[in-house]
Amino acid sequence: xxxxxxxxxxxxxxxxxxxxxxxxxxxxxxxxxxxxxxxxxxxxxxxxxxxxxxxxxxxxxxxxxxxxxxxxxxxxxxxxxxxxxxxxxxxxxxxxxxxxxxxxxxxxxxxxxxxxxxxxxxxxxxxxxxxxxxxxxxxxxxxxxxxxxxxxxxxxxxxxxxxxxxxxxxxxxxxxxxxxxxxxxxxxxxxxxxxxxxxxxxxxxxxxxxxxxxxxxxxxxxxxxxxxxxxxxxxxxxxxxxxxxxxxxxxxxxxxxxxxxxxxxxxxxxxxxxxxxxxxxxxxxxxxxxxxxxxxxxxxxxxxxxxxxxxxxxxxx
Amino acid sequence: xxxxxxxxxxxxxxxxxxxxxxxxxxxxxxxxxxxxxxxxxxxxxxxxxxxxxxxxxxxxxxxxxxxxxxxxxxxxxxxxxxxxxxxxxxxxxxxxxxxxxxxxxxxxxxxxxxxxxxxxxxxxxxxxxxxxxxxxxxxxxxxxxxxxxxxxxxxxxxxxxxxxxxxxxxxxxxxxxxxxxxxxxxxxxxxxxxxxxxxxxxxxxxxxxxxxxxxxxxxxxxxxxxxxxxxxxxxxxxxxxxxxxxxxxxx
Numbered sequence: 001x002x003x004x005x006x007x008x009x010x011x012x013x014x015x016x017x018x019x020x021x022x023x024x025x026x027x028x029x030x031x032x033x034x035x036x037x038x039x040x041x042x043x044x045x046x047x048x049x050x051x052x053x054x055x056x057x058x059x060x061x062x063x064x065x066x067x068x069x070x071x072x073x074x075x076x077x078x079x080x081x082x083x084x085x086x087x088x089x090x091x092x093x094x095x096x097x098x099x100x101x102x103x104x105x106x107x108x109x110x111x112x113x114x115x116x117x118x119x120x121x122x123x124x125x126x127x128x129x130x131x132x133x134x135x136x137x138x139x140x141x142x143x144x145x146x147x148x149x150x151x152x153x154x155x156x157x158x159x160x161x162x163x164x165x166x167x168x169x170x171x172x173x174x175x176x177x178x179x180x181x182x183x184x185x186x187x188x189x190x191x192x193x194x195x196x197x198x199x200x201x202x203x204x205x206x207x208x209x210x211x212x213x214x215x216x217x218x219x220x221x222x223x224x225x226x227x228x229x230x231x232x233x234x235x236x237x238x239x240x241x242x243x244x245x246x247x248x249x250x251x252x253x254x255x256x257x258x259x260x261x262x263x264x265x266x267x268x269x270x271x272x273x274x275x276x277x278x279x280x281x282x283x284x285x286x287x288x289x290x291x292x293x294x295x296x297x298x299x300x301x302x303x304x305x306x307x308x309x310x311x312x313x314x315x316x317x
Numbered sequence: 318x319x320x321x322x323x324x325x326x327x328x329x330x331x332x333x334x335x336x337x338x339x340x341x342x343x344x345x346x347x348x349x350x351x352x353x354x355x356x357x358x359x360x361x362x363x364x365x366x367x368x369x370x371x372x373x374x375x376x377x378x379x380x381x382x383x384x385x386x387x388x389x390x391x392x393x394x395x396x397x398x399x400x401x402x403x404x405x406x407x408x409x410x411x412x413x414x415x416x417x418x419x420x421x422x423x424x425x426x427x428x429x430x431x432x433x434x435x436x437x438x439x440x441x442x443x444x445x446x447x448x449x450x451x452x453x454x455x456x457x458x459x460x461x462x463x464x465x466x467x468x469x470x471x472x473x474x475x476x477x478x479x480x481x482x483x484x485x486x487x488x489x490x491x492x493x494x495x496x497x498x499x500x501x502x503x504x505x506x507x508x509x510x511x512x513x514x515x516x517x518x519x520x521x522x523x524x525x526x527x528x529x530x531x532x533x534x535x536x537x538x539x540x541x542x543x544x545x546x547x548x549x550x551x552x553x554x555x556x557x558x559x560x561x562x563x564x565x566x567x568x
Contacts, residue, residue, distance in 0.1 A: 080531045088529070100510045103520075105528075107513065110521025110538025112531040172490040176483035189474045190539035192490065194518055196497035197540075201512040204505055207412075219506045222412040233419065234502040235495055274488060276433045278426050287422035292491040 061118070065181060068174035070124045071298055072188065073115040074315050075167045077126035078305060080108040082133055082163060091150030096216050097205060104198050111191050118184055130313045133159065135250050138310030143248035154230075157206045158244030162252045164199040165236065165243075166304050169255075169296035171195060173265060196293070200234040206244075207231050225286065235290045238269040250307040259297035268294050369559060371440055373545075375566035377485050380476050382440045383545055384489065385431035386562050387472055390552055391465050392428040393445040395421035398462075401452025416506070420462070420499055427492055434488075443560040459507050466500035467517050468543070468551055469493075475542035479567050497540075517541060544568070 061069075083105035086092055093101055116123045136142030144159050146152050171192035178185040208218030210231045223233030228241040236256065243252030259265030271278050271288035278288035302316040309315045373382040398404050398417055407414040432439050451457035473493035480486045501512035513520070519541060523534035545564035553561040 077531065084529050097510075100512070103510070103513060106521045106523055106534070107518070107538035109523060109528075109531050109534060110519075110536055113521070113534070114537050114539060116532055168494050172487070172494065175477070175490050176486050179480075179483060179486060182478035186474065186478050186542060187539060189477045189490070189493070190537075190542060193470050193474055193493055193497040193540045194513060194538060196494035197501035197512050197518075199494075200498040200501035201505060201510075204502060204512075217509050219416075219502065219509065220412050222410065222415040233415075235419070235423075235498045273430055273491065274434055274484065276430055278430060281425075281429055283422055283426045283429070287419065288426055290419065291423040291426035291495055293494040294491060295487060 061181060061184070064177050065184065066119065066122050067298070068177045069115055069119050069184070069188075070122070071301060071316075072167075072171060072174060072191070073112060073119065074124055074126065075163075075170055075301070075305065076108050076111045076115065077124075077315075078131060078308060079163050079167065080105060080112060081126075081128045081131050082160070083108065085128065085133070085148050086156055089148045089150070092148060092153060092156060094153065100201060100205070104201075107194055107198065111194075114187055114191065118187065124315065126313075126315055130309050130315055132308055132310060135159075135248070135307045137307055138312065142307065143245065143250070154206075154209050157202060157209060158252075161199065161202045161206060161232070161244055162255050162304075164195055164202055166255050166296070166301060167195045168192065168199055168293060170298070170301040172293065173259070173295035173297055173301070175295075203232045203234045233290070236268045236293065237286050238289050239267055250304060254300065254304050259295075259300040261297065264295070265297045265300070266294050270294055370561055370563040371443070371559075372563045372565055373440060373567075374438070377481050378435065378438045379564065379566050380479050380489075381431060381435055381485065382438070383476060383562075383564055383567070384473070384492070385428065385435060385439060386443060387469055387548070387552060388424060388427040388431055389443045390445055390555055391424040391469060392421070393443075394447065394450075394461070394465055394555075395424050397445075397447055397450075398452060398458055401458065403453055403455045403458050413506070416502060423495060423499070441560075443562075444557040445555055445560070446557045447555060449554070459503060463500065463503045463507060464551075466496055466503055468548060469496040470500055471517070471541060471543035472545070472548040474540055475544045475548070476567070479545075 083101055087098065087101055087105055132138045132140055132142065133147050134140050134142035134145040136145070144155060147155050147159050171188055175185060175188060175192070178188055203223075204218040206218065207221040207223065208216065210221065210224075210227075221231070223237070224231035225237060228237055229244055229246065232240050239253070239256040242257075243255050245252045256268045258267040269289045270292065271285055273292055278291065279285050283291075305316040371386075373379045373386060395417065399421065404414070404417060407417075447461075450461050470493055473489050473496065477486060477489060480489060500517070504511045504514065517540055519537045519539050521534055521536040521538040524530075527533040545567040549562045549564055556562065
């Protein structure tokens with residue numbers, strides 16, 4: 001087998017072949033070869049393995065891992081098109097905040113690329129038309145109708161916060177399932193923390209646009225524990241008083257509440273970790289809840305997200 | 318002796334046009350792997366254990382102690398901030414005071430949690446050395462706060478693969494996203510809209526004209542992990558002799 005010729009030929013139809021191979025420099029290590037003698041008999045398997053990994057197909061992932069990643073990918077699509085639509089809308093995002101939302105949109109695009117590569121042909125697909133950001137399951141008349149309209153920045157930010165906090169909880173809930181695949185687990189963790197950074201920033205911006213806030217910089221506005229719905233901290237205090245829109249259907253209370261099996265997926269106001277009470281020694285109830293984010297189960301995540309897609313799609317089913 | 322090992326690369330391998338051999342080996346990781354295979358045949362004689370280092374230990378206890386050590390450092394840092402002129406000069410109702418108060422509480426909560434969870438397996442109380450920080454100066458305080466928070470996120474992300482118990486992985490996940498929230502806010506406080514940056518995230522750059530096509534571009538949008546030794550090389554700069562750390566089981 002002329003491996004170098006093969007790579008060269010692939011390059012003619014896929015100029016990105018080197019990029020695909022590049023992040024997997026330690027690919028040999030993952031085959032468990034460290035400390036073993038490389039023999040000619042092992043080469044064909046190695047070579048096919050390299051390409052399977054490079055192209056994200058044929059990686060042996062269980063149905064459980066696939067489901068976690070496809071739910072994550074579906075959420076990334078939900079967020080990507082939400083932000084992309086907002087960036088292209090007129091009169092919605094102030095100029096001072098456009099760079100931030102371009103960064104967030106681009107991060108989601110990268111996450112989609114990463115997840116697609118791991119899932120290969122098993123990856124779900126989605127288009128802008130699959131989503132109903134009014135929260136109306138495709139009817140377009142949900143409680144967040146007009147979320148991309150001029151002058152609806154506060155509404156947009158509230159929905160953004162709800163999406164990203166759902167995403168952070170979903171990745172957290174899915175992580176243990178990914179443990180048999182350390183590289184995939186680490187990729188998910190590396191996405192998870194970026195989503196948490198997004199949440200922090202969106203919350204900071206919400207403080208800026210709240211009444212009395214300085215529209216250019218939310219870092220100068222403290223969070224308001226008496227109005228967490230509109231002026232949250234950059235982290236989640238208790239259940240954030242059930243989030244930006246507690247009394248609508250869907251309610252953002254779902255985003256901060258307990259999941260199915262609350263012993264594994266407690267509400268965000270949880271103050272006990274692994275049987276250890278966090279309150280005490282100067283740690284208040286609010287601080288104890290803020291210091292730990294909580295995971296959410298796939299069924300509850302899907303229940304939330306399902307409001308934001310056409311009911312004819314298979315997303316979040 | 319490694320230094321006398323023959324070059325393992327076949328000199329006769331002719332690379333086809335457009336694929337320099339060295340570049341190909343780099344891309345596939347083959348040179349690294351081949352070196353590793355040779356190394357595996359040598360005795361491991363580089364194991365000079367420094368008795369002065371506090372080793373975090375092995376298995377999940379080791380990772381929990383690793384996290385406990387970092388949380389000790391962060392908690393001590395935010396506690397020390399409160400003794401400094403910068404913090405004392407902040408308005409009682411200012412956002413900055415609320416932020417620093419919260420961070421101090423959160424990191425103390427993390428530290429206390431790990432200490433309780435580890436029980437008799439916990440490493441000792443570490444003695445920090447913040448002599449490089451000027452606690453009277455906002456820029457010095459926030460620069461170092463950002464460094465600690467970003468380091469914490471990279472550390473948890475890079476330690477996840479070593480964790481064996483799903484419960485412990487879930488616990489790490491509950492904490493790392495709070496550290497990421499901290500990091501993003503401190504970064505925004507220093508420079509607005511800098512909540513992610515190329516120093517911590519492999520930023521995704523869309524292909525020009527294809528910004529609305531998901532996945533079209535270079536980069537990944539993933540945060541960069543750091544392995545324990547890399548993290549400790551930084552953390553040890555803020556710890557006194559006798560409190561400096563090693564993580565020999567996690568390399």
